[in-house]
Amino acid sequence: MKHKQVQWSCINNCGACCRLSPEERCEALNVLSPNQLETYMEMVGDDGWCINYDKSTRSCRIYTDRPDFCRVSNLPGLFDIEESELNSFAIRCCQQQIKSIYGDTSQVYRRFQYRHKLSRKK
Numbered sequence: 139m140k141h142k143q144v145q146w147s148c149i150n151n152c153g154a155c156c157r158l159s160p161e162e163r164c165e166a167l168n169v170l171s172p173n174q175l176e177t178y179m180e181m182v183g184d185d186g187w188c189i190n191y192d193k194s195t196r197s198c199r200i201y202t203d204r205p206d207f208c209r210v211s212n213l214p215g216l217f218d219i220e221e222s223e224l225n226s227f228a229i230r231c232c233q234q235q236i237k238s239i240y241g242d243t244s245q246v247y248r249r250f251q252y253r254h255k256l257s258r259k260k
């Protein structure tokens with residue numbers, strides 16, 4: 139029997155994708171339009187995290203008004219992927235970003251893997 143793919147979902151207390159340091163996010167920067175890139179660069183704080191990111195709660199202070207490139211639903215418009223690939227692409231992006239920020243033995247990574255019914259070591 140074929141397993142139904144688990145739907146991507148953001149997890150609480152993560153915020154890994156809010157680390158915007160340009161040298162760490164070349165892949166993302168390469169797909170932004172000039173206007174988006176300008177907005178992105180304005181949001182980079184001195185410590186490499188987004189200026190709208192609340193580190194104490196690991197959440198976005200402007201969540202409902204966050205830029206379009208912060209929204210997972212807009213990934214197909216940025217990267218060369220089909221809507222049907224969005225779910226697995228979003229999961230891979232989160233895994234990659236969480237690993238690079240917190241490591242693959244971190245609680246956050248384990249929670250993400252658990253939520254998506256994935257092996258801890260993937």
Ligand code: SF4
Pocket residue numbers: 147148149152153154155156231232235236250
């Ligand atoms: S890296 Fe993924 S799970 Fe973590 S805050 Fe960003 S979208 Fe959510």
Ligand code: SF4
Pocket residue numbers: 155156157158181188189190191192197198199200201204205208
């Ligand atoms: S605007 Fe919000 S969601 Fe986007 S990077 Fe900044 S803190 Fe994260």
